[in-house]
Amino acid sequence: MNDNSNTIAGWTLAGCFAALGLTIVGGMIYKSHEPKKEGYPVEAVDEGGGDAGAAEVPIATLLPTADAAKGAEVFKKCGACHTINQGGANGIGPNLYATVGEAVATGKGGFAFSDALKAKGGKWGFDELNAWLTSPRKYAPGTKMTFAGLSNPKDRADVILYLNSQGSNLPLPPPPAAGAAPASGKPATATAPASPSDGKGAAAAGAETVGNPSAASGAPSKDPNAVKRAGK
Secondary structure (H helix, E strand, C coil): CHHHHHHHHHHHHHHHHHHHHHHHHHHHHCCCCCCCCCCCCCCCCCCCCCCCCCCCCCHHHHHHHCCHHHHHHHHHHCCCCCCCCCCCCCCCCCCCCCCCCCECCCCHHHCCCCHHHHCCCCECCHHHHHHHHHCHHHHCCCCCCCCCCCCCHHHHHHHHHHHHHCCCCCCCCCCCCCCCCCCCCCCCCCCCCCCCCCHHHHHHHHHHHHHCHHHHHCCCCCCHHHHHHHHC
C-alpha cells in the first residue's frame, strides 16, 4: 500500500511539474502584445432615426420612381403588428387600410392611440408619413410604437407608395422644382445704384427726384413755372 501510494503521489507531482513547465514554455512562445494600431471604431445605430433636419431628399422626388411591389416586401416588417386589408382587424397596431390622407390617430375601429400621437393632429400626408417612418419616436415622442424606423429613403418611398395603393390612391405630390428657393427664403433685393461722391449732391438729387418725379425718368419737366424760372 505504501509503495502504491508513493507511486501515485510521484506521478501526480510529476504531472503538476509537467503542466507548469508547459505553461511557462507556452507563455514564452506566444507572448501577448498591445496592438500597434487601434481598430476601427464602430458607431452605434441611431434608433431615433437620425437628424430629421439633415439634408434629405424630399419624398416627392422619390415617389415617381418608387415601386409599390418592393414596398409590399418592406411592409412585411410591419406585418407582425399591422394588417392592411380592407376591414382587417387591429392588432398590436391599427389596421392601415386607406391610411394615406386620413386624420392622424382617429378611426381605425376604435384603436387606442397614444396621447403623443393624438397630440400631433393633422392628416397622414406623404411628408408626414415619411417623417413618421423615419423615426416614430422622434416624430411623436412618447408614442407606443417601438419600431425604430426605416433609415433608407428609397424603402420609405416604396412603402408609402404601397400604402397609398391600399385604399387611398391619392395623386402623388409634384416633385419640387429644380433650384427652387426654400419656403422661408426671401427674394434678393435689387442693388441700389452708386451714390454720387458728393454727399450734398446726392441729397439734392434725391430731394429733386422726390419733388419732381419726371427728373428721375429723364423726361422733360411738365412744371409750367420751370420755364419762367429758367428765364430769370
